[in-house]
Amino acid sequence: MAIRPSMAKLLALPPTLRRAVFSAATSSVTNPEIYDLVCVGGGPAGLSLVSALRSNPSTKNLKIALIDGQDITTTREPNDPNAFSNRCSSLTPSSVRFLKENGAWDHVNVSRIQPYHGMDVWDGVSGSKIQFDPADRIGGSILDTIAQAIPGSRLSESRKKYELGRDTHVATMCENANLTSALVHRLRETALEFEILDKTRVESIQLGPEPQDETSLDLSQWPIVTLPGDRNIAARLLVGADGANSPVRQFAGISSHGWDYGQHGVVATLQLNQTFGEDELRTAYQRFLPTGPIALLPLPGNKASLVWSTSAALASKLKQLSPADLVTMVNAAFRLMAVDLNYMLTDASCNVEEELKWREPNTKATETGLPSYFPRITGVQEGTVASFPLRMRHASTYTGHRVALIGDAAHTVHPLAGQGLNLGLADAESLAKIIGRGVEHGMDIGSCWCLDDYNAERWAANNAMLGVVDKLQKLYSASSGPVVWGRSLGLDIVNRLGPLKGALMGAASAS
Ligand SMILES: Cc1cc2nc3c(=O)[nH]c(=O)nc-3n(C[C@H](O)[C@H](O)[C@H](O)COP(=O)(O)OP(=O)(O)OC[C@H]3O[C@@H](n4cnc5c(N)ncnc54)[C@H](O)[C@@H]3O)c2cc1C
Incomplete structure (x- = not known):
């Protein structure tokens, strides 16, 4: 049932809001409100698309609803500056740009937020490793020159490299919130607030009615x-940024x-066990275990x-451990x-703390690949242990008539390369650019000519990135045999080849 505000209340509203409230209250499937997009x-992919459209002079006046x-929209400033959400993403320089x-x-x-400048990745079975740091990207020769000129710790060498190439961090950790x-x-800053319709679940999506006469707008394919x-809204272009189970993808019949x-x-x-200052260099670590990274x-x-x-x-099992036992297991x-x-x-039946105390001194870092500067984990923030099922999915196409998919609605990927959200932001950037071009050329932004x-x-x-990540996941799931030997040899070779490593690092941080 449409809610009809009393006429007096309606007239008291500013004209733009009055129009919107009135059309919202009187809309129906046969007489919907009409939006351009x-x-x-309203996850990171959807919000960044709309934000990019609002920032472009060609598209800033499009009539947009984000649902x-x-x-x-309720901003919840975290009470404790030292408490961090467990949903964080590593954003590549390209996403930050x-x-x-x-x-x-x-x-x-x-x-x-926390930028990081190096990345140490090692094989849990063979101990082979690959280390990326900023100098790999700016050129192996610079790395060599600095290493020769400044003897000392790895940290002081890295710091110098950081000074040389301030923007050369690999990625930036940022809480999704x-x-x-x-x-x-x-x-x-850029849009009228009522266009963000949050706390509002989409109930259904269907095609519009056949036109009643020659003069009415044909919404039958909208x-x-x-x-x-x-409340019913007709979309010239409907964007599905609605996550892995995307209702928009289902409406469009996209497999x-x-x-x-x-x-x-x-x-x-x-x-x-270490506290890092604001401008100290940080490293991300990943160890590939046979059960997963x-x-x-x-x-x-x-x-x-x-x-x-x-x-x-x-x-x-990990989620059920006491905080102390979880810390021990992560170490x-x-x-x-x-x-x-x-x-x-x-x-x-094993006492994990005793086991670690006994086994660690008898384990050689040369065999496990553990970097000498790897920190010790001392605690876990209360209420942050959670888990998410991991899957690979790719939509057969990202566009249909008056429909486009971005972010997890279009693809989901294993988090081992920290790419999911970065791919979603790249989708948003690309779609915003193409809609902008469509508007500039007077195109219908919902048409396949534009999309x-x-x-x-x-x-x-x-598809290429999803394939690489999927192969890596499979490659590192083997715990013995020639696959382990082959992948270790591969890692060792890549680690020694400065230019190839630089190219890989560039590719990883550009997506
Ligand atoms: C453990 C883990 C670690 C990760 N680490 C990284 C990383 O380091 N780097 C990285 O790039 N990515 C990472 N990812 C992936 C990243 O979290 C996701 O790719 C990203 O959050 C997806 O954003 P999105 O906006 O596409 O979708 P979502 O964040 O899922 O947003 C979808 C939105 O749609 C809304 N919605 C759905 N259905 C409806 C409906 N019917 N009506 C109204 N609204 C609806 C939902 O409420 C939601 O807000 C990680 C993922 C996991 C699981």
């Missing part, structure tokens, strides 16, 4: 989004292919974000031989 999903079932260009980055709480709240702030209160990894990503915010990603101060991908059974997962770790994870370029630009690029 309706974006379902999300959750409360995305896009967010800077559309004005959202100015609203990010910089005291809660910090990013979405910055995007909402940016939208408030998606009509039905919201609670019988999505892939598989479940049978793994869960266990996340938590951890405390380290475990990553420790730096957050400000003495905090770090854990992403431990493992079997569903082990994930459930063990980075430090012990895979066989010792497996024993600790599977023998219910095809978006599909061409993003589908193949994402």
